[in-house]
Amino acid sequence: EVQLEQSGPEVKKPGESVKISCKGSADTFSTYWIAWVRQMPGKGLEWMGVIFPPDSDTRYSPSFQGQVTMSSDRATNTAYLQWNSLEASDTAMYYCARGGTYFDHWGRGTLVTVSS
Amino acid sequence: DIQLTQSPSSLSASVGGSVTITCQASQDIQNYINWYQQRPGKAPKLLIYDAFNLETGVPSRFSGGGAGTDFSLTITNLQPEDVATYYCQRYDSFFFSFGPGTRVDIK
Numbered sequence: 545e546v547q548l549e550q551s552g553p554e555v556k557k558p559g560e561s562v563k564i565s566c567k568g569s570a571d572t573f574s575t576y577w578i579a580w581v582r583q584m585p586g587k588g589l590e591w592m593g594v595i596f597p598p599d600s601d602t603r604y605s606p607s608f609q610g611q612v613t614m615s616s617d618r619a620t621n622t623a624y625l626q627w628n629s630l631e632a633s634d635t636a637m638y639y640c641a642r643g644g645t646y647f648d649h650w651g652r653g654t655l656v657t658v659s660s
Numbered sequence: 661d662i663q664l665t666q667s668p669s670s671l672s673a674s675v676g677g678s679v680t681i682t683c684q685a686s687q688d689i690q691n692y693i694n695w696y697q698q699r700p701g702k703a704p705k706l707l708i709y710d711a712f713n714l715e716t717g718v719p720s721r722f723s724g725g726g727a728g729t730d731f732s733l734t735i736t737n738l739q740p741e742d743v744a745t746y747y748c749q750r751y752d753s754f755f756f757s758f759g760p761g762t763r764v765d766i767k
Contacts, residue, residue: 579756581704589696589704589747591756603754606661639703645751646694646709653703 566640683748
């Protein structure tokens with residue numbers, strides 16, 4: 545069964561940094577793109593961007609370009625999403641998902657809470 | 661930028677009934693539309709890809725249709741476990757966007 549294991553919840557203060565992770569199988573990380581999707585409290589889904597782990601090709605949504613950094617580690621089959629300086633408005637659930645033209649497997653999400 | 665609109669924003673139907681959700685794109689997107697179900701407190705789940713292809717394991721009471729700018733998701737024989745928000749999603753050269761979602765409840 546395909547699984548994407550996401551890291552646990554984070555509670556941070558504004559201005560702090562955080563890096564969340566999404567771990568999958570070798571097959572997933574050698575074949576598929578990994579997407580990141582934001583869901584703010586009570587709101588809809590927002591596509592943030594995708595990364596192709598074999599060559600780290602990354603495409604960002606214009607809404608998130610420059611706000612976050614996506615990366616991946618082929619040795620550990622893990623994708624990362626990081627912020628250098630969090631804001632309260634970054635409070636949300638963040639999902640990773642596997643795919644190409646559609647996302648067929650999703651992680652359970654990582655809740656990031658930013659509060660002073 | 662291609663925009664997706666969904667209608668209605670919410671609906672309520674009886675168990676055993678049928679519902680249809682529509683998704684309209686601001687430009688022709690061929691068949692590059694996918695549908696997801698998100699049950700309360702859960703991660704999204706792929707239902708339909710490329711407009712009308714049923715994902716493996718998804719009940720056949722879900723079906724998708726349309727092409728170009730107008731697409732639909734139909735649920736027949738509505739079940740209590742279908743209570744969820746449904747999102748359409750477009751794809752274009754590794755850029756994606758989601759529709760605003762349609763909430764489906766049971767009367």
